[in-house]
Amino acid sequence: MTKELFLALADFDEDFVLETLKTRLEGGESPLSLLKELQKGMTLVGERYGKEYYLSDLMLSADLFNRSMGILMPFLSAEEGDFIGRILIGTPKGDIHDLGKNIFASLARGNGFEVLDLGVNVPVETFVEKIIEFKPDILGFSSLITPAFTPMKEVMDILSARNLRASLKVIVGGGVVTATVKEFIGADGFTTDAMDGLNQCKTFVGAG
Template sequence: MSNIISDALVKFDRDVFLEAVKKALNDGTDPMVLVRDLQEGMRLVGERFKTGNYFLSELMMSADLFSQAMKLIEPKLEGMVRETIGKILIGTPKGDIHDLGKNIFSTVAKGAGFEVVDLGVDVPAERFVEAVEDVKPDILGFSALITTAFESMKTVADALTERGLRDDLKIIVGGGVTIDKVLTYVGADAQTIDAVEGLALCRKFVGQSVGAEKI
């Protein structure tokens, strides 16, 4: 896939990139379509980093551009907040500091009526467990972008089971590098690499009908 937004992000062409995002929003493009274009751009940057064509500084530049675009898109994502339909506790597990995707999912979930409690990044297992006890969420969401975070998520899930906190709690894992095998490894209930699909799954978990957002 190639389009002006993902191309400009990969080339760090700031002016073209931000203009294209603004234009698409003004033309009424679905904000989630734009999020997917941004995600694709980030995937391409990640590939270049992996193959040694880009360095960490380039990853950081792309993240900065991504955040600037999200500031424009977020008001559209927040949409209409209705009554609260459930509570989601979310965080990026210990060892991982990526948060762009987590923030998108949180915005989308809030827009759909979920109360979202965000613990931030590099969150230790004990902090997740304490927060589950305090907040009593319906859903615990992990956002994991590096493979070392898989072990951290498993530690949390095991600790929750040991303390008898797992029975009424659904766990969902999101984030670019996760695959369905993570689900079994962590002992989660769902896994996704797409915020809209994640929202549909969360709605299902709290007994809300699913349909419109499933793409």
């Protein structure tokens, strides 16, 4: 029996993962369904972390995931849509996870959004300054660790205090995000899936 892709990723079976991706893409499989399998593999790495895996294993998984995305990305961002809106995105202060953010940013760019990506570990004030400068329709936070929830709330509080909140839609994405996080920071949407996030963003700008 052939090995499952998500298991191969979590076991760091690099040759198998990269070969399987190429073969299945050539066979006409949807890059989005392959992405879902890779994401499942990363979730499994997360579950193994603290048991049999260490920080070095998280780093290994990130490296293999990036190589895999090198193969998938050209297929994911192949479509170029008409301009439908602007998204400002970033990973808040204290958090350096960016694999999912980068995927969402590419997907959004390939679907007609102009995206300004502030990167990782973004200070609260930088979010606010760049929102004033770039005037996005949507603010997208990417958040993978719980300590990053408070800085997001701080950004939101400043936006409300300066009357900048009403003209923006806000979405928070990332593997650990739930409806509770959305409520805590006062966002309009949340997601753990880039495609679902893209659909929410399209609806926000009336292009859904």
